[in-house]
Amino acid sequence: MLRDPAEVRSALAGRGRVGFVPTMGYLHEGHAELIRRARAECEMVVVSVFVNPTQFGPGEDLSRYPRDLEGDLALAGGAGADVLFHPEAEAMYPPGYATTVRVGGVAGPLEGESRPGHFDGVATVVLKLLNLVGPDRAYFGEKDWQQLAVVRRMVRDLSVPVEIVGVPTVREASGLALSSRNSYLSPEQRARASVLSRALRAVQAAAASGERDTGALRQSGLAVLAEEPDLTVDYLAVVDGDMRERPAVENDSMTRVLVAARLFGVRLIDNMPLFPELEATPAC
Numbered sequence: 180m181l182r183d184p185a186e187v188r189s190a191l192a193g194r195g196r197v198g199f200v201p202t203m204g205y206l207h208e209g210h211a212e213l214i215r216r217a218r219a220e221c222e223m224v225v226v227s228v229f230v231n232p233t234q235f236g237p238g239e240d241l242s243r244y245p246r247d248l249e250g251d252l253a254l255a256g257g258a259g260a261d262v263l264f265h266p267e268a269e270a271m272y273p274p275g276y277a278t279t280v281r282v283g284g285v286a287g288p289l290e291g292e293s294r295p296g297h298f299d300g301v302a303t304v305v306l307k308l309l310n311l312v313g314p315d316r317a318y319f320g321e322k323d324w325q326q327l328a329v330v331r332r333m334v335r336d337l338s339v340p341v342e343i344v345g346v347p348t349v350r351e352a353s354g355l356a357l358s359s360r361n362s363y364l365s366p367e368q369r370a371r372a373s374v375l376s377r378a379l380r381a382v383q384a385a386a387a388s389g390e391r392d393t394g395a396l397r398q399s400g401l402a403v404l405a406e407e408p409d410l411t412v413d414y415l416a417v418v419d420g421d422m423r424e425r426p427a428v429e430n431d432s433m434t435r436v437l438v439a440a441r442l443f444g445v446r447l448i449d450n451m452p453l454f455p456e457l458e459a460t461p462a463c
């Protein structure tokens with residue numbers, strides 16, 4: 180394990196192609212899938228575990244975010260990581276730190292509206308981590324679809340020399356997307372949280388039966404979410420590859436349905452392609 184940001188690059192120098200998996204820890208099988216993909220494609224695999232304070236808003240769950248460094252070391256190593264990078268917040272943001280990366284466009288709607296400043300924190304820490312590690316490829320989960328779009332935009336706009344790889348969402352048998360925040364839920368609550376993926380599938384089914392009106396597609400998902408009395412919808416949106424909602428959807432592999440909702444006080448997000456049969460991992 181490495182803790183000093185100044186040491187990471189030198190530890191990797193001359194060791195071949197580097198794959199990087201940035202995380203906030205409390206690793207699960209979703210993270211393991213990213214690490215295995217990196218292991219299959221790169222000579223060196225670096226996983227970072229850093230609960231980045233700048234991407235949490237006031238009143239969000241920074242102080243109670245789950246942590247388990249021993250478990251993370253075991254899971255990351257088991258999935259094929261060579262190095263676990265776990266910096267201190269003070270080392271990443273030393274006194275006097277005064278720079279923020281702000282992505283426009285794709286970062287604006289949805290999570291951008293619900294969590295003001297969130298993507299500034301994500302973009303800033305991801306750029307710092309990419310600069311510190313210097314990977315050839317960096318792996319991000321499709322579970323955070325908008326985050327993946329924000330990172331791709333930033334990397335293109337700032338000419339960061341890295342290939343961004345998106346990895347499909349790993350789910351429980353119930354359909355629930357794996358997420359560190361699922362640990363806030365009891366087993367019974369977790370079973371009920373599968374309502375999110377059922378809502379997304381209902382939207383897919385409506386599209387498969389020919390519906391193209393965005394409002395009607397949304398309604399088919401909202402109707403499923405309404406079956407769960409303890410759920411508050413934050414958003415359910417059908418968007419294009421630029422995260423824009425349009426009156427009618429196009430039969431495009433980048434058309435996506437995204438949902439965010441609060442269930443038993445826990446904020447969960449998920450997404451699926453509207454036309455799964457067209458799904459193609461977008462080129463870097």
Ligand SMILES: Nc1ncnc2c1ncn2[C@@H]1O[C@H](COP(=O)(O)OP(=O)(O)OP(=O)(O)O)[C@@H](O)[C@H]1O
Nearest residue numbers: 202203204209319320322323348349357358359360
């Ligand atoms: N179920 C999953 N399948 C694939 N990738 C995932 C999954 N869950 C998380 N990831 C990816 O792992 C990386 C690190 O995510 P993070 O550490 O925030 O985990 P998380 O489970 O998404 O946590 P949170 O509950 O805070 O959203 C991100 O690129 C994220 O998209």
Ligand SMILES: CC(C)(CO)[C@@H](O)C(=O)[O-]
Nearest residue numbers: 201202203231301304323
């Ligand atoms: C990309 C990331 C590690 C930045 O802190 C975080 O947003 C996450 O875990 O998805």
Ligand code: BAL
Nearest residue numbers: 203234235297323326
């Ligand atoms: N996986 C997204 C990180 C966050 O919610 O802050």
